[in-house]
Amino acid sequence: MRTQTKIALIFFLVSLSTIIFLSASVYYFIIRYSFSDFYKRLEIRGVVTAKAILDEEEASSAVLQEVRELHLEKLPEEQEYFFEITPAKDFAAEAQTLDIPLSFFENILKNGEATHQNNSTFYAGIKFQSKKGLYAVVVSAENYYNDHHLRYLQNIFLFGILAASIFSFSISIVFSRQVFNPVKEITDRVNEISTQNLHLRLESKKINDEISELETTFNNMLDRLETAFETQNNFISNASHELSTPLTTIIGEADVALAKERNTKEYIESLSVIVNEAERLEKITKSLLFLAQTGFTGSTLKFDKVRIDQLLWDVKETIDKLNPKNKVQLNLSLMPEDPAKLKIKGNEQLLLLALTNIVNNACKYSNNQIVTVSIGTLEEKVIIVVKDSGIGIPENELKFIYDPFFRASNTKEFEGYGIGLPLTRNIVRLHQGEILVSSRVNEGTIVQLTFPVGHYTVG
Amino acid sequence: MSCVPHTNYKRMKRTILIPTDFSIESLKLFIEAAESVQIGSVNIILLHCAQLSDSIVDLLFFSKKDMIESLVTPVFNDACKIIRSKYASKINSARIEVFTGHTQAAFQNFLEGNRVDEILIPKNYSLQLNKESFDPIPFIRKSTIPITEIHWKQTGNIPEKNQLAELFLI
Incomplete structure (x- = not known):
């Protein structure tokens, strides 16, 4: 499935389920409220009617009767029943005739009130103390709300959900298109780029998103x-x-x-x-x-412990043979006390080649001026710094020095093929080392080599 | 308050204070301090003096550790490690302290609190100050601790300025 469709679907489902959840909960709470409200109304009617009929004081009875007629709307199918409560009475017969369970009457006796629903007919019962004696008053009526209003509410919700789902569906499709439009643009643009037109670039907007x-x-x-x-x-x-x-x-x-x-x-x-x-x-x-x-990865190379200071003396010896006029100085002033820190894991032949390359370059491009080679160690690293005061490398050409056959623009009068430095870098990389070249034209070049300490014990 | 300077040079573990501006060149003092040890070892304190901000909010969130971390460059850190591994047996400990006081008395107190025995200061090199730091040399000169001035040839604007390579030249 495309991510765009997936996002649209998720968006749609989330909004739809939110709407359904909201409608369902509103519907449920309305039903509960309308039921309890209706029972309250039935009870009030029961009390008023009982007072009007059972209390025999003419005056108050008439007033109540009037209040009842004037202010209390007659509910559909409203019926009132009065049953006198005597200690020996059981309400089995009454329950039979009204078609309501016996527990309804038991609740009236015990709690003073009870409710019961029989299809759309609702019953509310109370215990009433009149002057004639204790009575159970039962009022029944049909719940108009239940039958009509709630059905209406149901319809509203059904149509509402349908309309909202259509709406959110279309919105989610538009939304997901909107989101994936830039991605699609990028895909189209990248598709245009091939080896023939590698210079093409994507248009970058200024916004930082x-x-x-x-x-x-x-x-x-x-x-x-x-x-x-x-x-x-x-x-x-x-x-x-x-x-x-x-x-x-x-x-x-x-x-x-x-x-x-x-x-x-x-x-x-x-x-x-x-x-x-x-x-x-x-x-x-x-x-x-x-x-x-x-x-290559160098899996066939044999790595052994190499002492860096010894290696540098070997380098000097080699340079002396190649170029007797060299002025290479070894600076051991910051050599560590602990010789274990000078041992690195490496292939001596390759390291010798790499370092000779660098030191020889330093001699060559400085016309045999003084070249200093220094050693220092950190806890985990050995650092070799080769410094010359030669012609340097132009700043904008520094990034090309590792390209095979690249030669800086100021090296015309020196012999060379431009293979030494890439070779050195390959060797340094084989030893998990780093090479850092910094230079200023006509002031000199500094090559800093870093190798990880081999962790050999002394001996 | 009486101040008794600790002039016992032969003590096994002396404490030497050196001002620093977190440049490689100023580490010459560090090397000299380690070089001066004949017997035993030395505790070295690199001193940085900084003015505290006046803002309450800044003071609330001020931490010496964060301040030092923001000032110490990786190259400076590496250079310190190189010197420490060179003089592994002579340097017992080395740490950076920040002094934020304003008065000579506070500085004297700082020196005594850190049990400083000797202070090395540069003779011809002036510390490179940033906008929050100030030069501790006047305070140091007025203190009662013995001072040694170190002279060296300044490196000037060389290509390897503030690179690890500079350390091998000083």
């Missing part, structure tokens, strides 16, 4: 999707460009060498260019392969 929140969420998702799509496209174009450049050089160089016969020196020159470019090609494909491997 749930629907506009949904629209904003959709738009944000589309933003991310578009970026991902573009990254994918860029990756392929960048990768093919990076791969084709050395290939073009190799082919060109070989072609030139083969064009005519050359001397040995020229051949050596050509071949060394070819070897250089081929090596570059190999480097790119190797790092691409690494990137792809680390991009």
Whole structure:
């Protein structure tokens, strides 16, 4: 069932049941009230009539008779009966003739009053002390209300409920349409968006309600999707460009060498260019392969305890081999006293690769100025901060630095492929770590790496 | 009221008070305080001075804990933890206290109440105050507790200002 129909139905049922409940309770209480009111009227008639007939004082009897004629309307089928109460009397015969149960008379004797209903005829009885003696006065009449007014009320309620249900049904349909209209609009609009026109967005209204929140969420998702799509496209174009450049050089160089016969020196020159470019090609494909491997979940990777300070010394050693002119300084001033806090769970080879990447970048883009590498630990985290005073990264390009083959606009004079940082981030992610890069152009870059402490005991 | 300054430097657990403005740079005092310990350990109190609001409603709902929580940034918190793990055996405890008094006597009382043995203040760094806080240095200078002034090279407007990385430079 569609949610729209469901909501309409619920709305309709709720309003209908409220109306029915209200009508039923009104009807019930009216009936109760009309019954008790009618019995009261019968009793009053009983008292007045008994006084008028049984009390023999002429004057008061006449007055009462007059009052009765003038002010008390004769009820339909009104009858009065008087029965003298003597100690030995049982009312079996009277009950028989009036066709009312004996308990009615017993109630009169016991409580001084009693009521009884026989179809539409109502009986009220009282005990009356006249001058002649004790009497049981029984008055009976037909309840006009019961027969006519209540039936009328019933009809009103029936037609009322019918009309109200039709009304609430139509209202509920309109209401549910109204509610789901914006959702339907969103569905229609999102249906229009495909890979061909990912730039389309939902029109966001200024009002801050749930629907506009949904629209904003959709738009944000589309933003991310578009970026991902573009990254994918860029990756392929960048990768093919990076791969084709050395290939073009190799082919060109070989072609030139083969064009005519050359001397040995020229051949050596050509071949060394070819070897250089081929090596570059190999480097790119190797790092691409690494990137792809680390991009997986890493279920085949072996994780063991790694001491971060030892790792950093290894990194420095590696950098010294790669780039003897580097000025890497290890800052151990905030190393924790407790060596257990320095051990993290990780794959040493991968971590070494990631950190070497970062520190090497720091050296490269600062033209071998001082690079400081610092360690600190919190209770649950190890923090490594790598700081350089190099060319920095433009602020609006910071968000692209993890895209493969992306290179910042100010890196033209430096060699590189743009694979290092995405690779590093993949490795850090594999270790449940975080990487935070902040930078100012021409002032330097700070890379902050955070790894969870491995909780190894000392030893 | 007589005040006897606690000059017993060799006591096993001294209490050092340092003013703070919740910036990373001001934590230099924290490091110096931990560094100054030769024997035993130290209790460090980071002092923040704030003016209380005049509004009754504000005072009714005032809580020091909430105030400290609103001032301490996650980076500051992390930086404190790094220092504490570096000097784990030297720092017995470290806590942030808020002083809300107006008079020198109240400040003196505050120092005695917290059993402060020594106060470290910056020599050339001025605390960055927000609109509710005030500078405790004048009160500190007039108090009877021994004061040590710490000099350091100010970091200025460096890229890592108020990032965790700044801590490793100071």
